Amino acid sequence: MAQKLIIFDTTLRDGEQAAGTRLGAREKLEIARQLARLKVDVIEAGFPASSPEDFNAVKLICENLKTVTVCGLTRAITKDIDICGKAIAKAKRARIHTGVGVSDIHIKGKFGSAKYGKTIAQKKVNILKMAVKAVKRARNYTDDVEFYAEDSGRANRKFLYEILEAVVDAGATTLNIPDTTGYAIPEQYGQLIADIKANVPNIKKAIISVHCHNDLGMAVANTLAGVKNGARQIEGTINGIGERAGNAAIEEVVMAIKTRKDFFDIETKIVTPQFYRTSRMVADMLGVPVPINKAIVGDNAFAHSSGIHVDGVLKKRETYEIMKPSDVGSPKSKVVLTARTGRHGLKHRLEELGYKLTKAELEKTYKRFIEIADKKNEVFDEDITAIISDEIHAVEHTYKLQYLHVACGTGTLPTASVRIETKGKFTQAAACGDGPIDAAYQAIRDATGLSPKLESYSIRAVTSGKEALGEATVKITANGILFVGRGVSTDIIEASAKAYVDAINRMVAAKKKSKK
Ligand code: KIV
Numbered sequence: 001m002a003q004k005l006i007i008f009d010t011t012l013r014d015g016e017q018a019a020g021t022r023l024g025a026r027e028k029l030e031i032a033r034q035l036a037r038l039k040v041d042v043i044e045a046g047f048p049a050s051s052p053e054d055f056n057a058v059k060l061i062c063e064n065l066k067t068v069t070v071c072g073l074t075r076a077i078t079k080d081i082d083i084c085g086k087a088i089a090k091a092k093r094a095r096i097h098t099g100v101g102v103s104d105i106h107i108k109g110k111f112g113s114a115k116y117g118k119t120i121a122q123k124k125v126n127i128l129k130m131a132v133k134a135v136k137r138a139r140n141y142t143d144d145v146e147f148y149a150e151d152s153g154r155a156n157r158k159f160l161y162e163i164l165e166a167v168v169d170a171g172a173t174t175l176n177i178p179d180t181t182g183y184a185i186p187e188q189y190g191q192l193i194a195d196i197k198a199n200v201p202n203i204k205k206a207i208i209s210v211h212c213h214n215d216l217g218m219a220v221a222n223t224l225a226g227v228k229n230g231a232r233q234i235e236g237t238i239n240g241i242g243e244r245a246g247n248a249a250i251e252e253v254v255m256a257i258k259t260r261k262d263f264f265d266i267e268t269k270i271v272t273p274q275f276y277r278t279s280r281m282v283a284d285m286l287g288v289p290v291p292i293n294k295a296i297v298g299d300n301a302f303a304h305s306s307g308i309h310v311d312g313v314l315k316k317r318e319t320y321e322i323m324k325p326s327d328v329g330s331p332k333s334k335v336v337l338t339a340r341t342g343r344h345g346l347k348h349r350l351e352e353l354g355y356k357l358t359k360a361e362l363e364k365t366y367k368r369f370i371e372i373a374d375k376k377n378e379v380f381d382e383d384i385t386a387i388i389s390d391e392i393h394a395v396e397h398t399y400k401l402q403y404l405h406v407a408c409g410t411g412t413l414p415t416a417s418v419r420i421e422t423k424g425k426f427t428q429a430a431a432c433g434d435g436p437i438d439a440a441y442q443a444i445r446d447a448t449g450l451s452p453k454l455e456s457y458s459i460r461a462v463t464s465g466k467e468a469l470g471e472a473t474v475k476i477t478a479n480g481i482l483f484v485g486r487g488v489s490t491d492i493i494e495a496s497a498k499a500y501v502d503a504i505n506r507m508v509a510a511k512k513k514s515k516k
């Protein structure tokens with residue numbers, strides 16, 4: 001049976017340390033709830049001694065989440081540990097994560113004062129004592145104590161083995177081996193984990209955890225090298241957010257392990273279809289958008305655009321996809337339409353939009369499509385439907401908006417009246433709605449006697465300044481076929497009404513054509 005890998009999420013601690021971001025306790029709780037749905041094993045919720053907000057966040061998450069281990073970070077200082085102990089007091093399962101810098105660079109830089117010893121050798125003796133004392137203190141609050149040997153990636157090996165052995169004897173159950181500065185190379189980091197397994201005599205009493213930073217873009221690769229060499233806990237953040245270039249992205253590590261189970265032969269409890277949602281929540285709350293080409297959760301992670309790829313993926317998905325979008329909860333694979341998209345890709349998208357064209361119609365549409373694609377990076381569904389409207393469904397305007405009056409304001413019920421001309425006859429109607437546009441649309445439906453399903457409505461400014469033109473785009477469907485209407489005016493309600501009437505005209509024209 002495959003062994004289990006523990007997933008330790010530090011989005012709310014190391015992730016939140018990312019420049020320019022700060023979360024309140026309520027926001028942290030929201031993210032923690034989502035992380036629990038994702039089924040991470042441990043949530044590092046903050047550094048309680050660092051601020052009252054962090055203390056409250058850790059406390060709130062401990063009080064509310066009972067299915068996951070909640071962890072608080074501390075330095076190897078009694079005061080920090082006692083504060084953390086208070087924050088986690090009400091947790092069902094709690095961990096204290098304490099530790100100290102172990103590389104010579106950290107020791108000289110952070111423990112330069114003579115009170116820690118005059119020589120580096122004396123300082124190491126004192127640091128080891130501090131580490132042991134901290135672990136013992138933390139054990140007063142919980143049996144689950146993790147020790148971090150900060151900057152392990154650059155530490156002197158002899159001292160590293162010594163301090164790890166001592167803290168395990170003091171009661172640490174997990175040993176975190178951070179590559180704090182993202183300095184390691186995968187082979188080296190993997191070897192470091194293997195060497196710790198071979199050289200720390202009591203290592204079997206603890207779980208080795210890997211915590212990698214991305215300064216050289218190798219956080220995920222280093223993490224995986226650690227797992228391959230015996231680490232059984234990984235630490236990372238959603239979207240790889242974190243200090244400087246960030247931490248290992250949990251979604252990438254987990255999907256690599258899942259997709260390449262043949263290589264890693266290890267399992268996690270993660271509910272991977274929750275990744276996309278978690279990623280977007282973290283991005284929105286921290287205000288750090290997900291790059292479109294981000295592995296696993298980026299908007300283009302399952303998008304295909306070149307003719308050869310589109311053709312291949314439409315024939316057999318596996319030709320160019322190693323995971324299914326549903327595996328990570330991403331909206332389904334999409335074909336991005338560009339000048340490189342072939343006829344096959346365009347035809348597929350047309351069919352998805354409900355259009356079945358003859359060969360000659362497809363050719364006509366493709367020619368126009370290429371003209372547009374040469375001018376734009378990406379051709380959107382709205383552009384396609386506009387091409388179809390112009391080239392294939394060039395329409396006679398059965399209904400014309402003659403008159404529109406809308407009354408709305410604070411404390412009044414939005415009402416609209418319209419007059420529609422059709423074949424020289426006029427029909428009037430008035431209606432109320434949730435807002436002025438809703439009222440106008442209802443009046444148009446009453447006047448035309450048609451009620452297609454409104455799929456979406458959007459408005460954008462096509463020029464700037466006070467006199468800006470608003471362009472409304474309305475999508476309606478009838479019998480599964482999509483019709484897009486557009487309307488432009490400096491008055492956005494008029495633009496919206498025109499767009500709706502335009503979409504209705506296109507629908508009526510298509511119906512007439514199909515009857516011929
Ligand atoms: O990168 C690091 O070393 C850390 C420790 C505090 C665990 O984040």
Ligand code: ZN
Nearest residue numbers: 014178180211
């Ligand atoms: Zn870190």
